[in-house]
Amino acid sequence: MSLINNNDNQSCYMALMSMAEEFRTQTPPDMRSCVQCLLASLNVSTHPAIEAKTHLHLGNILLHFTTNLDKSQSHLEKAWYLSQSVPNCEELMLESASLLAMVYEKKNEIQMSKQILTKAIEESQHWIFWHSRLLFQLAQIHANEKEYLLASNILSIGADYANMSGAHYTRILFLLSKGMTLMIDRRLTEVHPVLSLAGQLVETWNGNLQMKEALKVYFLVLQVCHHLNAGQVKSVKPCLKLLQQSIQSITAYHSEDDYVNVNPNDMFIWMPREHMCVLVYLVTVLHSMQAGYMDKAQKYTEKALMQIDKLKAVGNHPMLNTFQLLLLEHIAMCRLVMGNRTLAIKETVQALQICYGDPKLKIRHKPLIHALLGMYAMSMNLMDAAEAQLATALRTPSACTELRVMTSLNLAIVYLRNKREKELNDLLAKLNPETLPSVSQSLKAAAFYVLGLNSFFQSRYNDAKRYLRETLKMANGEDLNRLTSCSLVLLGHIFYSSGNSRESMNMVTPAMQLASKIPDIHVQLWATALLKDLYGQFGEQSRQQEAIQMHHSFSQMLINDHYQASQLPEHNYIHMANGEDLNRLTSCSLVLLGHIFYSSGNSRESMNMVTPAMQLASKIPDIHVQLWATALLKDLYGQFGESSRQQEAIQMHHSFSQMLINDHYQASQLPEHNYIHWFDSPDAE
Template identity: 50%
Template sequence: CRFCSIVIPVCQKILQFASAQDYKAPESWYLALLGFAEHFRTSSPPKIRLCVHCLQAVFQFKPPQRVEARTHLQLGSVLYHHTKNSELARSHLEKAWFISQQIPQFEDVKFEAASLLSELYCQQNLVDSAKPLLRKAIQISQQTPYWHCRLLFQLAQLHTLEKDLVSACDLLGVGAEYARVVGSEYTRCCYLDLLLMERKLGEVHPLLTLCGTIVENWQGNPIQKESLRVFFLVLQVTHYLDAGQVKSVKPCLKQLQQCIQTISTLHDDEILPSNPADLFHWLPKEHMCVLVYLVTVMHSMQAGYLEKAQKYTDKALMQLEKLKMLDSSPILSTFQVILLEHIIMCRLVTGHKATALQEISQVCQLCQQSPRLFTNHAAQLHTLLGLYCISVNCMDNAEAQFTAALRLTTHQELWAFIVTNLASVYIREGNRHQEVRASFSGVEVRALCITL
């Protein structure tokens, strides 16, 4: 390419100069190209195309295996995070994973490639490719505590998304025991916290007490301690909200909001922990702020504080837009979709139908960008369209949307909510008593109680 034709001669001159000065020539040309690439990546605005060209130019010099594998990883990461060219990103990450397995003591590149590649596979709905990749990486990472813990989390998350909670809990239990063996109470608590999600309400209280004690007694990096508290409190709040205990959640939510204010004032340049297993961070603090806004919106909606829900949604969406300019992490799009789902219901309740329809369109656009996101939120999207159709008195269309939503969900509470609204459509249309009875015939009494 034209850019490479300029950069390569420059690097060749650097190479000649380095040789004349008796420097390590291969390192010199590599560092020159890497410097160019990083300069373009961090430019304002970022010049990703030029960054990619610089990294691709490395291969023109037939680099050694270590440089080749690391460059494939860097290219895959840049393409994955900053472009929509997922196929090319996948190709580079697969090469990085393959080459790095042949190189001894090259753990960081090897396991980062595996982690990113499995994330990309999941985004492309290639879960059957992601699982064996993660299992192999977990198997060979036992001597690398940070990556072993992170990869266990990643596979547990994948099983959770597939509703395979037994496998997810097994992996979390393995992770908690591994963290105990390597002496990381911080990471052990992260695993125990996640186990809260898979327990019924009556089984949670002993685990809550254990996790709360570990969090409060843990001594270490201030950012990690506050991060751990945020993690624990987010899971505690969402657990109570799932159980419909809106009043019980208030003290925890207040603590969570105070905690996120504290963590936002701390600097990231604290001393790194000595235990490699403690290097794991469950979420960047900028993402934590959005997550706290999100659970606050969830609570406000359940408690009927619609104005408060709108205020916090606006703040969260504004923060998300800023973050997405620099970070293309899939979790940000997930946060955005969940926030929009809540605020759409709020708009429909308050009579802002046109705004609701615009926001439904935003959800569609976000889901179209990610097959995984669409799979996870298709039923909710059809449900929101059905609710909108009811609000504008288009009962035939509402029925069609709710029927489509029922085919796409296995979630008990969502299914009961859809059926309840579908029954209301039949009642409004009149003379459809048989359909009303049929709608409720498969709904469990517990699901109806939760919904109503």
Template identity: 55%
Template sequence: MKMASSANTEACYVALLGLAENFRTSNPPNIKLCIHCLQSILTLQLAPKVETRTRVQLGNILIAHTKNTDLAISNLEKAWELACNTRDVDDVKFESASVLAQIYEQQTQYELAKPLLQTALDMSQQSPYWHCRILFQLSQLHAIERDFPSAVRLLTSGIEVAGKSRSEYTKLLFLLSRGMLLLIDKKTGDVHETLTTVSSLIETYNGPTIQKESLKVFFLILQVCHYLMAGQVKSVKPALKNLQQIIQTITQLHTDEEPDSSNPVDLFQWLPIEHMCVLVYLVTVMHSMQAGYMDKVQKYTDKALMQIEKLKMLDAHPILSSFQLMLLEHIIMCRLIMGNKTVAIQEIFQVCHVCQQQPRLFTTHGAQIHTLLGLYAMSMNCMEAAESQFHTAIKLSRGTELAAFINLNLAIIYMRSNRQDELLQILEKVDPEKLQAQSHGLKASANYVRGLQSFFQARYNEAKHYLRETLKMANAEEINRMTSCSLVLLGHIFLSMGNNTESLNMVTPAMKLAGKIPDVHVQLWASSLLKDLYRLSGDKAQEEEGCRLHTSFSQSLLKDHFQSSQLSEHGLIHWTEGTCPFHLNTT
């Protein structure tokens, strides 16, 4: 009887499993019946290993196709418990830990995810593939919590494991991942050393073409970001061009071919090619923004966002939302520079909606959101709101670079409101001499703000000294917007000193460059100076043209200012704590 019962159980298990798979793969899939079949299997008297496998399958399907996260967690926790009670070292055991940790991470329950992965890591010593996979996953958790030393230690361990397993490809992935964390942690010297080492290793790598090209993309992304974080906008051009050429090459390869390797440790992928394409668009947008090419910012942002929308329909991977946020952050700054505040505030609201889908993003991007609100409020002359937003952003800011950028904007607010005590305190924090570790562009900006302060105090020679330093730095790396701002301010200084010829020599190229960007605020400022300069020189025709331009820019900005102030989203400038007031959005 026992043998018959066992045979019946086996037959039922096979039948239900077949039905479940049939429902899952039917067109259209019937996920509800698939889940019912898997749940029915769990009512049978199953061997622990079979029950573990079934619960992992059920957990995966619940996560992929339903919102019943609690039931998924319950099945995966039971699977992990069963797996821990067996001595088997198999895929199902480690998959249950890995998937469960991913869910904990999405729910920001890092205190549950980390010990779970650490236990799985200790158990996976005899399974190199899973050992490497869990090393990647656990290091990512530490990186999210900004515990970079722990994350780097795990990746260093992965380099050793991949080396012992004779997987040059995965060893390079660990090396590049470590380089990425060192870059985020601003360990500039270590980043340079890592990139130098990896560059020669990639060149001598003889694996499949698709893997080699993917490694090159990863390497070049890090190299480009390394340059951009240092504000080296001109120096990065060769690396960026190389990256754009390689991504075109890689999209033409036969990506459906499996890597020709019998070594399971080779079976990792940094990013799907479609995600790499979005990332290349993103770094191109970052470069265009720093260089002051607003037309390119808009062009590549539109392409990238369209690609993200297509990819999200197939698989809403969390990294796509992060890419989307960074793209929106750049296009919003672009709108503000171009004098399009109406669209900017609506896009800031869009940023909040993207974060709402994954609440953890409010933590990782909160400082940027409040910085953007501060910049928007400044452009609307709402200085109290701007100050509040910047103070909120500084509290949330984890990086000194963003804090320095915010402080530079706070300094301008204090100048405009003649709050000298606060201005002196903030200028101490952004002294160009103390920003040696910061980016080239940030140091140039700090000199500009010093020049602006000296101008307001009518210390013209001192102002010229700071602005010439700014120009030297901006021209060296082709930071066009900083060049145009410095030229127009120098023009204003020379006009104030009565040197009209030199003023015209500064304002004319400033106007031309601002038109190329286009920076409507610099154009407004420059056109105001030009009409005064031509009036003083008695050139009526040019004076009239200056007046026409100044009126055109003024009316355009006033119209946009009024439209933006009427939007319900404008009320976001008063949000500094608590959850985002989504009720303000009327669309």
């Protein structure tokens, strides 16, 4: 009888697992039914190893396809504890630990995540793949917590372990990841030897060709970023060209199935190749922007954003949000240079909305978004708002050194335009190019330019020329076209003010040519203002008329764009320097985006928008957004099979609805309510 029961149990279990797999792999996947089958299989008496594996599957699905982290944690903890007591379940145990660490990290239980990974690393010494994977995961958590020294030490351990284990591809990945961590931590003297060793190993590695090209892309991306961080726009060109060639080689491969003859311990892909394409577009945008090729930056941004939209339609990987955010931030800066403030403020606010969908992104990018709002306000001649935004960016702890310098330089210009001499002098004392905390050549050149601009406004023309020549020397050395054009037109203005019209013309003419190439509408406006007077002095009437027309055209473009930008709802964000003041606009935008995604059938993306909208609305509190959000959440939780959360959302929605109905009735009974029917003041009657 016992044998028959065992056979029946096994048949029942296999049937449920087959159904679960069928639901999981159908198009579109039916994860709710899949989970129900897996849960049902737990009621069938099976071997503890099979039970542990079922809990692992459930935890994995709940982690990746629902927002119910508590249930995912419960199943993964059961898998973790069961697998430790069953022989020959080491891989199951290690996978459970890896997934459980992800759950703890998502719940912000960072210490728990570190503890279970440390324990699993101790248990995985003889499992090369899992030991390496767990080391990568622990290093990532330390890096996310800005514990870069610990992260780089773990990556060093991983590189040594992979080398001793014969996993040479994985060793290179550890070294490249260490190089990236050192760059983030600004331990720049240690970066070069690590990247040099990694580069040599990439060249001599004789493994799978597609994996080798992927390693080259990783290495070259780090090389390009290392040069760009130092403001070496010209020096980076050979690396950037090699990077673009490597990504073309990778995209020539037909599928991910090209991974053949690969060491099973080297089965790591640092980034999917579709994401690599976006990353190469992104670093090309960064280079184009620093070099002053705004049209090129705009072209590659559009290509990258189109690629991101395609990838998001398949699955919204968190890395795509980071790429999209970086692209929006940088293209917004390009738009300001090109005089398109209307698009700049829209893209800045779009970046802000992405931040509010991910708390970590919000912390990391908040200072840059405030700086962007400040620069936008500067372009709109709203200096008080600009000062408030830039000051907020500087007060934000997560602002990096380069951003602080860039923001301070812009704030110095605000003080200069507002004639705030004391604040300006105090700030300029910290912006001495010789002692600047940044290694960036472009920021040092920009600091010389701001000093030159200040000297010009004080009519200290010799000092101004000295500073601007330093800017030109550095800018010409690294092809920093925008700084070159700004310096040339300012030098032209100085010579014009000194009565040296010939020398002024020699400066303004190339400034205008460069500004047209960028294009930089502000330098073009400035240059044509000088040229129309200079051509008049030299009696060149046809050229003078041409300059007058061009100046009028640039002026009208800026006036029209100024008006259009000022009418946008996004324009109001400049008056909200305190991050908390942004919450209402952000919550409204997020819940509307959530509704749009819901109407389009994209429930997962809808949930990603509505959840933070609800959190923000509760914090304000804004009952209208709460009502709207709970109306969506009750349907979304229903779709995801989260019955308890669905009931909670239904109750909350009913509560908010009743509060508004009751308040509506009470307000309508008040004598003051009748004032809404008066079109003049009561005294007018």
